[in-house]
Amino acid sequence: MARTPTFTTAEGRATRDAILDAAIKAFATRGYRGASIDQIAAEVGVSRQGVLHHFPSKTKLLTAVLDRRDEQDIQHHEQMQEAEGITLTNAVRATQDYRAERRGLAQLYTILSAESVDPGHPAHEYFVDRYRRIREMFTEFIGGAQAEGRVTKDLAPETLAVALIALLDGLQLQDQIEHEAFDAEQVLSDLLDFFVRDE
Template sequence: MGNSTPYRRTQTERTRASREKILQAAIEFFSKNGFRGAKLADIAQAAGLTEPGLLHHFPSKTHLLMQVLDERDRIDKQRVQMILQQEGNHVLEAFQDIVNHNATVPGLVQLFTVLVAESLVAEHPAHAFFVQRYQRTRASLVESIRKAQQAGEIRADLKAEDLAILMTAIMDGLQVQWLLEPETMDMRQAFGVFLNLLKAK
């Protein structure tokens, strides 16, 4: 019988695993307590690390917050791009998919909602992030809506700029109501009703 040596993860793999545990713990505590209320010591303990160990990967709470937000944005963009790159008219499907997915990750939705509310104060570390994020989101929506209007998927009698503002407002508003009443508020169905109003006849 040959000797089998147990597989040992590389340093890179261990580092990646530790960072992932920290990010998941940070999502939990930021979504429950906000940025101000979340404590690095609690996040570190939940990730199985000491606070100095956490700071080895993320040098400050602000840095950790921005990494959490960037990771959430990256995943959302990937989902949308996968649909939009398909052949045919899929803009409305992509919008619906975002809401459908958000309904499966209440922790991330709560994280976003809590931090947006906190960041209304200009001194909040994520204030500039969310201002720029909304600007990018509206610009991206305008581009997608215009293409869908040209393709005959979305009605053309409404300005793309107005629809982009309305769509972000409805998405965010539905998320707040859903977080408050998850048992009775069907966010996916309500957003689908809105999208039906946008379909070209």
């Protein structure tokens, strides 16, 4: 009796990874609702059933795409937390550099986060949780910078964290819309120099 291929085979893993790559591209360009399993299958060169073998539904595929992004993000955040002498400025710059290096994933994030304002969107809870985690991380960094006298105490660290996330998301969006219009990295650097006292 022929054995059914599993995810543990090298070929199965390669196909699964190719499907995820194609899904990232499809969701980043057409959004979750605009992308289809058939388009993703055609991009990879497998049948619709081939995609559904690895991911039983479009929602499961979206979840796997977001999980992949999370794995990379967790590694990035762990590296930042383990780095000696990490400061608010370093953390923000590292986050911006990380996003710039992953433009496809950044575009995916922008499209899906906009779609997920609808509570019925399959990624809605994912983005609620994601923003909560990012707010907590930046609140901690900002609170530390305030305690050291490098950031104003006129506003609560939670308020500044929300504003900082809005700044990063806004720069990312503008950079995606008109990449050559301005240097997002320089704008961020100038703003950090303006708001954060010498570290």
